[in-house]
Amino acid sequence: MNIRLTEKTKIKIQDADDIYGVMQRILLREQKVDRGREHFWTISLDNANKILNIELVSMGSFKATIVEPMEVFSIPLQKRAVKLILVHNHPSGTLKPSEADKDITDHMIQVGRIMKVPVLEHLIITESTCYSFAATGLLKELEASTKYVPAFELKRRFEKAALDKGKEEGVKQGKKEMAKIMKVNREPIEKIIEYTGLTKVVINKLK
Template identity: 65%
Template sequence: MNIRLKKEEKVEVLCADDLYGIMQRVLVRESRIDRNREHLWTVSLDNAYRILNIELVSLGTINKTLIEPMEVFSIPLQKRAVKVILVHNHPSGELTPSERDKDVTDQLIQVGRIMHVPLMDHLIISEEDYYSFMDSGLLKELQQSLKYVPAYEIKRRYEKAAREKGEQRGEEKGKKEIARQMKKKGIDVELIMEFTGLSKAVIGRLKEE
């Protein structure tokens, strides 16, 4: 459901405060009954960080709402957004992100990369305050996660990293450097073996420097 904005609300979003002022008013407009349920909105931005659209994607229960990547990015793609911000409310007023909030954000960061519509922030809001994944540093942390990164992309990243460090002076050395970095990130040994062709014993002896 598209959220109608007043002319003065179609502003540039340069920080979380800018958006929270708008989303707080959007939430308060809801009936008291609906305010006690979790909402999920997408905020589509243009290249100048101006709001193109705010869409209510899902209306859930008191502590959970449905989040499907296809639904999250559907309207931003239609609006030709170049950036997107995710917003959802916690009716309890407790703004600390849950493990599920973190996991969903991790997944949507990767979807945004594939779609070339990066997830710029994720706000958890109440009627009184908000939590910003970007301002807290959590967004940057999740951007380093490999949980939802396709296997081919993991391989490409580490091959590129090895070349840039100038440590690929020989095929075997290059493979070991890739394996070492993948091991450091906690990637499964079987996957490292598949990518590098190194044996489990060789990988086991590599130091995570």
């Protein structure tokens, strides 16, 4: 659902306080019964970090809401957004991100990279305060995650890093590191062989 914006709302975002100033007003416009349910919004930004659109992607129960990449990126792509901010509320009043919150953010960061619409921030809000993934360093930590990175992208990254070093040994080590990650993610051995070029014997020895 598109959130109706005034000209005063279409501000340039500089930090979490700017985001919270807008989103707190939007949350408080909801009826009390709905403020007791989790909402998940996207904020689409242009090159100058000015708000193009705010979309309510989903509304769930008092402790969870379902979020899928297609729903998150659909409207921002239509609005020609070049950057994205994620926002959801915690009706309980607690600000600590759950493991599900981290997982969703991790997933959306990787989808954003593929779509070339980077996720700049994820804000958890209540009626009186907020938690910033960016300001606390959690966003940067999740950006380094490879959980949702496709195997072909891992291959590209490792090969590039190895080639930048200009060493054949670096290429071999990069392939081994990729194989280790794919093993942790329980990829089939045939797929690991295909993407790394390593033998089954070498892959089985990796820990």
